[in-house]
Amino acid sequence: MFNREYIMTPGPTPVPERIIKAITSKEALLPAYGKIYGEDLELVKKLVDADGKAIIIGGGATVGLEATLASLIDFKDKVLALSAGFFGDALYKMVKYYSNNVYVLRAEAGKTVSVSEIKKFLNEHPDTKFVTLTHCETTTGALFNLEEISEVVREISDAKIIVDCVSTVGAVPISLRKGHADAVVFGVQKVLNMPPGLAVIVLGNNALEVLETRQCESYYLNLKMWLNFWEERGYLPSTPPVNLLHGLKEAINIIFEEGLENVFKRHKKVSEVIRAYLKELGLRLVIENDNIASPTITAFYLPKGVSDKLFIEHLWSKFRVFLAKTYGDLEGKAIRIGHMGSSATMDYVYITLIAITSTLKNLNLVPSLRHIPVEYFTF
Ligand SMILES: Cc1ncc(COP(=O)(O)O)c(C=O)c1O
Known part of the structure; x- marks a missing residue:
């Protein structure tokens, strides 16, 4: 019936015909990726209103999250992790691999952590270096208010805000320029309607300053190295899924065509x-x-x-x-x-x-x- x-x-999510065409086109199956990678970097920055730098890595969004934590957090840094459930908990667990000074504020299912709780924590811990959170907790649909949270964080501390925007980018306004976050990470298989396989990281200027001072203990997860390869040599330390890069351009163009x-x-x-x-x-x-x-x-x-x-x-x-x-x-x-x-x-x-x-x-x-x-x- x-x-x-x-x-x-x-x-x-369902992959539209235009994206299928883009990832299976003749051009998408060629080995060269410099031009399309450069174009994608500009497009993903536009999507989150950022004037910093972007990195696109082959892998699930989790790779992007872990790379961001591994590249920005020093083991001594105090980190506040906000969790509204399963994915917030996963991010908290991940942070624990990169800092031995992590605190968590956790909301019950169906809620988010209130701004007053965050304010209270930061007043007691003004030396907090990072706040991590999952913009939308995909297992419940709870959405954190980035505008309110970033305002409070900026008011009380110098903490940098790292946001998992996996299930919001393209559907909910996010602006790095306005200070909603210092680093955002997302995959492409949600609002962008791509097949999975790319992790996108966008770092604002504050996060880039921190990145410069860090010594990352990983190879694949070292964002400074990814940026250096691209900027100094024009290629990447690991071959990206070239056909998906072509799909990503089409996916973001579809969004911008609608507005x-x-x-x-x-x-x-x-x-x-x-x-x-x-x-x-x-x-x-x-x-x-x-x-x-x-x-x-x-x-x-x-x-x-x-x-x-x-x-x-x-x-x-x-x-x-x-x-x-x-x-x-x-x-x-x-x-x-x-x-x-x-x-x-x-x-x-x-x-x-x-x-x-x-x-x-x-x-x-x-x-x-x-x-x-x-x-x-x-x-
Ligand atoms: C909020 C959130 N974070 C992280 C992930 C993990 O993404 P991936 O499976 O692409 O690694 C998901 C996946 O659904 C998610 O919804």
Whole structure:
């Protein structure tokens, strides 16, 4: 009955035809990468409004995160790690490999760490050198407010802010120029709708100053070396996935053709519709506070007695709609809709919402719809 697939996961996301063409073009399969790498560096900086430097490395976003920590943090540096769940915890664990002076402030599932808690910590520890955080906690959809956090951090300390922007870049405004962060890291398989395989690091001028003073104990993760190779020799210490570099240019051009501001608005609109509809269905959202709901992910609690496996399988087998299970504190209790890049459009959203409605009906979990006749959505 449904003859196409709707991949509504928080990454990897569906890859549009234009990107497939770009990564399989004749040019993308040639060995030379200097020109395309240089072009991509400018594009990724534009995406996060930065005037510093960018590095693109082959690997998952995790490689980019670890390279940033390994290259910037000295073992003695005091670091405050903010965590709102699984990915925030992973970043905290990673930081512990590079500093023996790490503190963590952790929010319960569905929340973020409050600015007042951060303020209190920094007032007690004004010698903090770095604050690390995950902009959107992909396992819950909780979004930290970078503007508020950076303002407090700058006011009280000289700490540099390192942000994992894996599930926000391209959908949520981020500006290094405005000081929201000093270093940001992201992958390409989320809002950018690329296949996985590239990690992007953008360093603002403050982070570049720190980088100059650091001695990194790693080879592949040494960002200073990546920058030096590129700037002094015009090539990189390790061959990048050249075809993905071509895809990345196309992916960012797609965003700029629509207009970055329009893309932000589209994600926000889609997220508002999904949140309103799920509430109407009687489902409980993981993020109750609209102000910290990421426009890229909506997680909701499953009705009592229903497993994530059953719900996801039903959606897939009947409707070809693919939602994602979650990890960490909410594993088995909630599932996630990813609405990112090409899946943050109303056609994908309507099918998804109808499929969820119908799944609730089919599993005899009659939704408490007051205004929408359930029969219309029962296939
Ligand atoms: C917030 C966040 N950080 C880090 C990662 C890890 O990215 P990768 O799997 O590309 O290493 C993910 C992956 O989903 C993520 O959502």
